[in-house]
Amino acid sequence: MTEGTSIDINGLIRGNEKSFQILFINYYSVLVSFAMKYLESQDVAEDIVQDVFVKIWESREKLGEIDNLSAYLYQMVRFKSFNYLRAEKIRQDATKSFAEELDEIEMNEYIKNETFRIVMQTLEDLPSGSRNVFSRAIQGYSAKEIAEELGIAVETVKKQKQIARRILKEKLGNLFTLFFAMW
Template identity: 35%
Template sequence: MQINGIDEKVLVARMISGDKTAFELLFRFYYPGLIVFASQIVLSTSEAEEIVQDFFVRLWEKRSNISNNYSLKNYLFASVKNSSFNYLKKEKIKENVIADLKQVVKEHFLYEADIYINSELQSELKRAFEKLSPRTREVFSLSRLGGLKNDEIAQKLGLSKRTVETQISNALKILRLELKDYLTLLLLFELLNL
């Protein structure tokens, strides 16, 4: 197969030896088709783009492991298909975990509001939240307790989405440390806004 007048096997050999131009030509040639292919599996163009981009990053990083003896097209499509199925599997597992947790929260006596009034856990929660900076506490509360998405929080507070993600990550690190004896509660905080 010819890509921009160059034999594909020549481009693959050049890519394996570290030629970024050859890699870019292969990327530009296969990227649109791989996006359409992956989006048929995951039913989301944005997720398909992320899957394909991640795959090409790995391809470049592990280019020395590639053999030039087989069809690059077959390799690319098989790899993206596997990555797409792995994405679906991960999403399904996450969905199931959240559904199970919601059921536990609904049925288990430990999640009844009255138990937390004037309880040790309420004191521990208050103490843990006081360890957060005011901005981190605000961002985390809007996310996990207010149910807002990161984009919505960023817009509401005039922050970048990346800053919001960093604040939430920092809050979870501190709360993991401060509430290590309350594992189920921590799990709930981490899953609430996934």
């Protein structure tokens, strides 16, 4: 605490911002240093100390019940630091547990579903003529059957199929080879 600057508890209780400012200036940096004894992050320590000051301001009417404000501030910082560490450990344990539960089968299923979604979205993004031709081609229809069904020339079917293959190859890269190399 700065020499010669005393904390006006009654001013704090009444909501005097100058009294609060003096409290903040006198304790902020020492409380951050104190929090750093428990925490590894300067940012987290600063956040915790700021939270303590917010709590002090919000419950300032009860400050008259506190015998030693300095000890109370340190106790609040320690308590909030421990709560943060406990919550962080719970979060890390949950993340680790979740990762362990995702076994290879689930991961493969996820990859398969996501790959299918990407391929289907890419097919939807094709120009309509190319999409109509290509979707029939991958269902096993011949160029002649597609031409007859759509009422277009066989050469148009071949051209639309070629356009679709080029676009899909550009957008899908190696996935194209995996899924559509035979068409």
